[in-house]
Amino acid sequence: xxxxxxxxxxxxxxxxxxxxxxxxxxxxxxxxxxxxxxxxxxxxxxxxxxxxxxxxxxxxxxxxxxxxxxxxxxxxxxxxxxxxxxxxxxxxxxxxxxxxxxxxxxxxxxxxxxxxxxxxxxxxxxxxxxxxxxxxxxxxxxxxxxxxxxxxxxxxxxxxxxxxxxxxxxxxxxxxxxxxxxxxxxxxxxxxxxxxxxxxxxxxxxxxxxxxxxxxxxxxxxxxxxxxxxxxxxxxxxxxxxxxxxxxxxxxxxxxxxxxxxxxxxxxxxxxxxxxxxxxxxxxxxxxxxxxxxxxxxxxxxxxxxxxxxxxxxxxxxxxxxxxxxxxxxxxxxxxxxxxxxxxxxxxxxxxxxxxxxxxxxxxxxxxxxx
Numbered sequence: 001x002x003x004x005x006x007x008x009x010x011x012x013x014x015x016x017x018x019x020x021x022x023x024x025x026x027x028x029x030x031x032x033x034x035x036x037x038x039x040x041x042x043x044x045x046x047x048x049x050x051x052x053x054x055x056x057x058x059x060x061x062x063x064x065x066x067x068x069x070x071x072x073x074x075x076x077x078x079x080x081x082x083x084x085x086x087x088x089x090x091x092x093x094x095x096x097x098x099x100x101x102x103x104x105x106x107x108x109x110x111x112x113x114x115x116x117x118x119x120x121x122x123x124x125x126x127x128x129x130x131x132x133x134x135x136x137x138x139x140x141x142x143x144x145x146x147x148x149x150x151x152x153x154x155x156x157x158x159x160x161x162x163x164x165x166x167x168x169x170x171x172x173x174x175x176x177x178x179x180x181x182x183x184x185x186x187x188x189x190x191x192x193x194x195x196x197x198x199x200x201x202x203x204x205x206x207x208x209x210x211x212x213x214x215x216x217x218x219x220x221x222x223x224x225x226x227x228x229x230x231x232x233x234x235x236x237x238x239x240x241x242x243x244x245x246x247x248x249x250x251x252x253x254x255x256x257x258x259x260x261x262x263x264x265x266x267x268x269x270x271x272x273x274x275x276x277x278x279x280x281x282x283x284x285x286x287x288x289x290x291x292x293x294x295x296x297x298x299x300x301x302x303x304x305x306x307x308x309x310x311x312x313x314x315x316x317x318x319x320x321x322x323x324x325x326x327x328x329x330x331x332x333x334x335x336x337x338x339x340x341x342x343x344x345x346x347x348x349x350x351x352x353x354x355x356x357x358x359x360x361x362x363x364x365x366x367x368x369x370x371x
Contacts, residue, residue, distance in 0.1 A: 035362035040317050040348040041304075041370045048297050048338070050331055051289045053240060056214035056271065058284040060205035062178045067200050068193040069171040070094060081185050084278075085176045085204070092174040092201055094193055099169040106165040110158035117155050120148035180206035181281070205282040210275045212239060213256055214288050215266040224253075227292050237271050239280075240287035249274045253290070298343070299336040300327070304351040312337070315357050317348035317365055324359035 072094035079091050123144040130136040183203035187193065193201070216224065239247035250273075257268035271288045273280065280286070305327070306313045312329050315322040327342030343349065348367065350357060357363070 035320070035364045036353055036356060037364040037366065038315075038322070038350050038353045038357065039366050039368045041301075041351050041368060043298055043300070043343065043345050043347050043349060044370065045296050045298055045345040048294050048299060048333065048336070049236070049291045050294050050333065050338070051238075051291045052220070053287040053289050054214040054216065054269075056212040056286055056288045058280050058282060058286060059211050059213060060180060060207040060282040061209040061211065062180060062204075062206035063282055064177055064180075064204045064206075065200035066091060066174060066177075066202050066204055067197065068092075068094060068174065068195055070099065070168050071192070071194045072096075072098065072172060074187055074189050074191045074193050075172075077185060077187075077189060079182050079185075079202075081182055081202075083182045085179065085182060087176055087179045089176045090173055091176055091182070092193075094172040094174070096169055096172040099165065099172055102165040103162070103169050106158065106162035110155070110162050113151065113154040113158040117148070117151035120144065120151040124148050174201065176204055178204060178206045179208075180204045181278075183282075203282075207275050207278060207280060207282060210273050210280045210282070211256075211270045212251070212273065212286055212288055213268060213270050215264070216269050217266050218260060221260075221267050221269075224290065236289075236291040238289040238291070239271070239273060240289055242285060246289075247273065247280070247286070248277075251288075294331075294338065298339045298345060299332075300339050300343075300349060301336055301351055302332070304349050304354065305329075305337055306354050314339075314343060315350035315354065316343060317350070317363070320362060320365065322350060322357055322359070322361055322363055324357075 074092060075095040076093035077091075078093070079085055079089075085091065124141070127136060127141040127144050131138055131141045181204070183205065185202045186199055187201060237251040237253050239251060241247055251271040254270050254272060255267070256270040260267045269288075300314060304314055306315075306324075312327050313324050314327055316325045317323075325342050328340045329337045330340040332338050348365070350363070351368070353363075
């Protein structure tokens with residue numbers, strides 16, 4: 001009888017133990033089933049380039065308004081809008097008839113003046129031996145010499161008038177003062193053209209080099225000036241184009257003004273870029289990107305940061321659970337935030353499942369490369 005009671009007690013104990021084990025395994029299996037598989041990166045401190053963008057306007061190295069220097073009817077247009085022309089190439093022709101006649105008149109006046117000069121010279125040469133022989137008085141010779149000097153002055157005046165008329169005639173052919181691209185041509189053949197016209201015949205833009213003008217406020221200008229004198233300035237000036245791509249060539253920064261504008265509190269700057277492919281055109285817009293180097297920065301991918309009402313949070317691995325940590329963001333790049341407080345190097349931060357995670361949630365962690 002005693003033996004049977006002992007055997008029964010042993011059986012009950014084993015059953016309880018087996019139930020407890022099965023219950024624990026079931027609970028653990030249930031926790032694993034509800035845990036979220038999540039990728040984590042281990043944070044490291046390092047250096048980074050930080051960029052700040054400023055909207056700018058593109059202008060050619062030379063932007064020249066082409067205007068007429070004489071009045072007349074437009075006789076010919078030798079170029080098309082958007083065409084590239086070389087320095088000295090003919091662009092427009094104003095009807096030269098009036099100015100050619102002025103050249104002819106001036107040339108004729110010069111010939112008359114030369115003839116008068118020659119006559120006055122003959123008179124001087126005739127009177128010189130007569131004065132030496134006391135045949136005529138000295139007064140007559142002096143008068144002849146004065147007439148010769150007057151005739152010579154008239155020759156000089158006629159030559160000047162001929163030169164001016166030739167210059168005016170040459171102005172009827174309007175040539176390119178620099179190489180570049182032709183802008184809009186508002187006038188058509190037959191229009192009356194005058195130097196007093198408010199609109200130019202066209203605009204010629206030399207874009208082998210381009211200047212991108214933008215403004216810096218006083219604080220940014222001081223920061224940049226200090227940065228330029230230190231090792232934190234990388235010297236990289238890039239251009240973000242309108243389609244979101246980065247321009248192939250680096251630029252250099254120059255002052256476009258020596259003083260701040262009292263009304264805006266900003267100073268004008270320009271970034272100079274090579275433009276061998278003629279991709280950049282005058283009148284376009286782009287964003288000037290200025291870079292600086294930041295030491296010992298803690299970079300966190302933007303995809304790993306949750307933004308709630310302008311406050312930033314990350315999920316930090318704590319055992320097999322995640323903890324929602326508020327962080328302070330100082331600045332960043334297009335892909336990363338630079339975190340100044342809240343987390344430190346060595347912490348493991350969730351980089352996916354951000355919207356599915358909650359504070360204290362169970363996870364199945366997987367450590368992946370930060371790259």
